[in-house]
Every structure is written in C-alpha cells, then in structure tokens.
Amino acid sequence: VQLVESGGGLVQPGGSLRLSCAASGFTFSSYAMSWYRQAPGKERELVAGIRSGGGFTNYADSVKGRFTISRDNAKSTAYLQMNRLKPEDTAVYYCTRLSYGGRPEVWGQGTLVTVSS
DSSP: OEEEEEOOEEEOTTOOEEEEEEEESSOGGGSOEEEEEEOTTSOOEEEEEEOTTSSOEEEOTTTTTTEEEEEETTTTEEEEEEOSOOGGGOEEEEEEEEOTTSOEEEEOOOEEEEEOO
C-alpha cells in the first residue's frame, strides 16, 4: 500500500498549484481519501476530504472556495487544486487513505508547498 504525492513547490501569493496523489497496492475506488497539511511549528490539520465515489467533499473553513479536492478512480489518483494561495497555506501537504471509520490510516511522504513572494 503506497501513496505518493507530487506537485508541490514555490508559488507567489495569489497563484495556483495542483497536487496529485498516486495510490497503489489497494482498491483505490473503495476508500475515502483526504489531504492534510502541517505548517512549521503547527499541528497537522485536515484540509479536504472526498468519499470513495467522489460525490461528497468537505473542506476546512480556511480553504473553502479556494481549494478543490477531486479523484480519478480509473487512475487511482487524488488531486488537490489550490487557487488564490496565501502565505499561510505554506505547509507540507499529505495525502491519506481513510479507514472505513473515517480515520487516516495510510499516509504519503508529503509534498512541500511554499507560498512566498
């Protein structure tokens, strides 16, 4: 079971990035997925989640209207489209597979997003 994130990098405030999470080793379409982030000196926090079929999503208040989570079950990949990025979005972003109880049980290695001018 493996999750591999990509797409992080340095972006100016107001810019956009799309993160990808490639899954392998399990039936991707059977699991809800989520993105978490951890900023320097802060606790890890939930950013967004999506159910297995993609029909329901949820977001942290701080990213609502700016970030969009999606998935392509045929490609076993989850995405996080991030628009209108702010310096406070700077963090390591992690893709997670959720257990049937809704808890993150598998984590990727993380990808760093830095928002700075």
